[in-house]
Amino acid sequence: MSKPTPSQSEEALKLQEARDEFVAQWGTMGSAWGVNRTMAQIHALLMITTRPLSTDDIMEDLRISRGNAHMNLRELVGWGLVRSVIRKGERKEFFEAEKDVWKMFCIIIRERKRREIQPAIAVLKGCIERVNALKSDEAEAFSTQTKALCKFMETADSVLSRVARSEESTVLPWALNYLAR
Amino acid sequence: MSKPTPSQSEEALKLQEARDEFVAQWGTMGSAWGVNRTMAQIHALLMITTRPLSTDDIMEDLRISRGNAHMNLRELVGWGLVRSVIRKGERKEFFEAEKDVWKMFCIIIRERKRREIQPAIAVLKGCIERVNALKSDEAEAFSTQTKALCKFMETADSVLSRVARSEESTVLPWALNYLAR
DNA sequence: AACAACTTTCAGTATTTCCTGAAAGTTCTG
DNA sequence: CAGAACTTTCAGGAAATACTGAAAGTTGTT
Incomplete structure (x- = not known):
């Protein structure tokens, strides 16, 4: 003799479980890609x-300290994945995420390029420079390999730039879906 | 009255420095992308x-323990980025890396797809499934967002599959270089 | 079978990375 | 200006991750 339809609280519970799982999983994924777990979880949350959340909301939902929530929110704002919202008449700051997945994707590409690919290219060039004058076989091999890597990264950098031009965030899904067939 | 040309040992030193810097830097890059530093350093080395290296060579060069060298070499072999070489008449195992950057790239894409993207898609689908029956506004929003992410990842998975088809590792550089202009 | 050459494992430890919480800082309000 | 509301910082502690080294395992040789 169970109720014919699930009660509201049962439904709310199920939803909460799914949300929690999603948040946890996004956190795990983050770690795999070098992003701190909490930052990824806040992003997921x-x-x-739909409504913007305050630092306290986030602290409560994820059971984390104020400092942790604060720092990671700043990071996310720094990435451009989250923006802060201020409501008239309220002193508290609220946060909301960019929800369009293609925009997210472009933002992440742009930031990764800037933070990791470009510095890596610079270092590679430094290495290449330093052995330029040398001409042992080992130096030659080193030079060849680092140059190949450098060229590769420059190509990647350039391709990614085109892919992530923000104006194209409407064209991109279309083009990629086509490629994906 | 310094020597007019640098001595061999001076050259060797310079090369060693450049190599060390490269290895260190590749390690740092690894961390940024969620790869353990030592594994990336061994890969870099x-x-x-040119010649295949033994576990002992690697231990010596990177000043790491046998266990560490061993485990990370196995990981690299597991990724397919390094293969082991056995020389006739020698019992020791040697290792060499795939040197072609495009092949490397394809391998990494394939493995990341398999290890991270595909499991993530599966989890997302699970989440979507669980809230399918629910119909509150919040459930609706959750469903919409997770579906968008799921679709995105499936597209990415599919595009990457095409990009990383091993047969194309000659076409790929060409195509991407064109795109990069 | 005994030994040598080499590989593998893993408990304990070191290192890195992340998080907490409380104190100090800022901005607003009456 | 005093106090409330909120944000920021960061020293010290906790947790996650990676590493060591030695013992056990494997394979080949005499």
Whole structure:
């Protein structure tokens, strides 16, 4: 003799479970790609929440300290994945995530390029420079390999720039879906 | 009254410095992308070394323990980025890296797809499934967002599959270089 | 079978990375 | 200006991750 339809609280519970799983999983994924777990979790939480959240909301939902929430929110704002919202008449700051997945994708590409690919290219060039004058076989091999890597990264940098031009965030899904067939 | 040309040992020193810097830097890059530093360093070392190296060579060069060297070499072999070489008449195992940057790239894409993207898609689908029946506004929003992410990842998975087809590792550089202009 | 050459494992430890919480800082309000 | 509301910082502690080294395992040789 169970109720014919699930109660509201049962439904709310199920939803909460799914949300929690999503948040946890996004955190795990983050780690795999070199992003701190909490930052990824906050991002996940904001992505699936319609209303903007305060630092306290986030602290409560994820059970993390104020400092942790604060720092990671700043990071996310720094990446451009989250923006802060201020409501008239309220002193508290609220946060909301960019929800468009293609825009997210472009932002992430742009930032990764800037933070990791470009510096790596610079270092590679430094290495290449330093052995330029040398001409042992080992130096030759080193030079060849680092140059190949450098060229590769420059190509990647350039291709990614084109892919991530923000104006194209409407064209991109289209083009890639086509490629994906 | 310094020597007119640098001595061999001076040259060797310079090369060693450049190699060390490259290895260190590749390690740092690894961390940024969620790869353990030592694993990336071993990979770097093997990439810039022509002759295959033994575990002992690597231990010595990077000043790491046998266990560490061993485990990370196995990981690299598991990724397919390094293969082991056995020389006739020698019992020791040697290792060499795939040196072709485009092949490397394809391998990494394939493995990341398999290890991270595909499991993530599966989890997302699970989440979507669980809230399918629910119909509150919040459930609706959650569903919409997770579906968008899921679709995105499936597209990415598919595009990457095409990009990383091994047969194309000659076409790929060409195509991407064109795109990069 | 005994030994040598080499590989593998893993408990304990070191290192890195992340998080907490409380104190100090800032901005607003009456 | 005093106090409330909120944000920021960061020293010290906790947790996650990676590493060591030695012992056990494997394979080949005499």
